[in-house]
Amino acid sequence: MQRVPAHRSSRSAFGRPPRLAWRQSGAAVAALSLIVGFVATGCRAGDDTVDTSPGTPYTSYIADVTKAVLSYEERCGLLDCRLGIPRQPGETLCSYEARCVQFGCKCDRPATVGCDDSSYDSSYQNRCGLLDPTREAERQQTILLSYPAYLTTARDVSAKAARVTYDSTCVVSALKDAPCSAAQVDLVRTGCATKEATGRVVAGRICGLHEECKAGYCKGLAAGSPCGHGTCAPLGNVGADCTEGAVACDPASTYCGGGSCLPRVAEGAQCSDTSGCVDGLFCVRAQLGDSQGKCQKPVFGQKGDLCDLDVKAGKPCASNLACYQDSMGRTLCQDRAQSRGACPTSEACPGTQTCARAVATAQSGICQPLGKPGDVCNINTSLGQRCQNTLVCFATDAMAQAVCVPQPDNGQPCNKDLACLIGLCNVNDANAKCTAKLGTGLACSDNGQCNSGMCSGNLCKSPVCQ
Secondary structure, three states, X not given: OOOOOOOOOOOOOOOOOOOOOOOOOHXXXXXXXXXXXXHHOOXXXXXXXXXXXXXXXXXXXXXXXXXXXXXXXXXXXXXXXXXOOOOOOOOOXXXXXXXXXXXXXXXXXXXXXXXXXXXXXXXXXXXXXXXXOOHHHXXXXXXXXXXXXXXXXXXXXXXXOOOEEEOOHHHHHHHHOOOOOOOHHHHHHHHOHHHOEEEOEOOOOEEEEHHHEOOOEEEOOOOOOXXXXXXXXXXXXXXXXXXXXXXXXXXXXXXXXXXXXXEOEOOOOEEOOHHHEOOOOEEEOOOOOOOOEEEEOOOOEOOOOEOOOOOOOOOOEOOXXXXXXXXXXXXXXXXXXXXXOEEOOHHHOOOOOEEEOOOOOOOOEEEEOOEOOXXXXXXXXXXOOOEOOOEEEEOOOOOXXXXXXXXXXXXXXXXXXXXXXXXXXXXXXXXXXXXXXXXXXXXXXXXXXXXXXXXXXXXXXXXXXX
């Protein structure tokens, strides 16, 4: 029978997206020209918007969300920066360690091991919080990569022209007290997606972004494209065309299916997906293999109930339970394992902890936090000993114990087992170092090699609004 692997990734969509270039590329200039052109050709702010004051820029939204994500990840053990106690000029490492401990820094140096500046063990430095000032900056880099430069530029220009304003309140508030989970940040961002922007452009006026429209969407944009050239139009009712995407349907009463806006159904009605149910209801299946379910209010599963780990179930578990597979391969609400306690799978562990096994064939393991710099880990991810964000599990050779180490930045050594934080590594070079990703117009073979995240026709290209 199939079992859920003993690990789960601590990476989210914020983990390794295409690199963000904070400069105006050709695509960014094109986006800028497009929106400026709207204003210059008769679409003045006073004519087509309901508020003529500049909106909050998208870069401010990004900064607020990034800060909230970093705070959440530190609280939940996905990141451990400990930046509060700076080292003083000329202060020895041993003196710094003693001062940090006085302020509450927990150091795991054995009592029998004295402090000697000439042979200070780097793993102790990291565990005492003495060498982590770069980790927050490194994680911030990887978070910023999830915001394409051309789209950020277009949104900032639009906000400056009083066509839209951005608000981070939903994400910041939700993450403040959100439960710890490797997927929680993505869940919050998805739930807040419709609340991050307030459009100011009235119906019938030219638009370049869906969120610019005060009530409706930007009709004329290519399906799936966030920006381009269109006209603000009302949201579609039942039967309306939605070949441009779900954004064309009124989410209060319809959803997009088969190119047309279909009615969202009420409690008790048959459904195939939660998007087909009215707000507040979920599509819940009676049996695991059922293709259809019924729209129901959220009911927190009790011990032994089907739960949401399987896409065909549709029911969350009560807070004291966890959703994972039992010995029969059924995905059920079951007792949650304790921190440092026995576990059958990582889904049973609290928060972001993983179920670490001695060997891959072991039936159970021990719930443990994600590894910090210097902590023991296992390159075989099925064993569940994983590292925090910005770290990678690495062993210097086949006989050495693997430990969590920082991912190398540009200019630092790398290899097939030591992946770069944001750059490229030539794994065929024994002396390889991380290098910057390729700029627009340079030869490439896949999207991951390009600064823009787009390789087309074997050349790096910049995405454009269309």
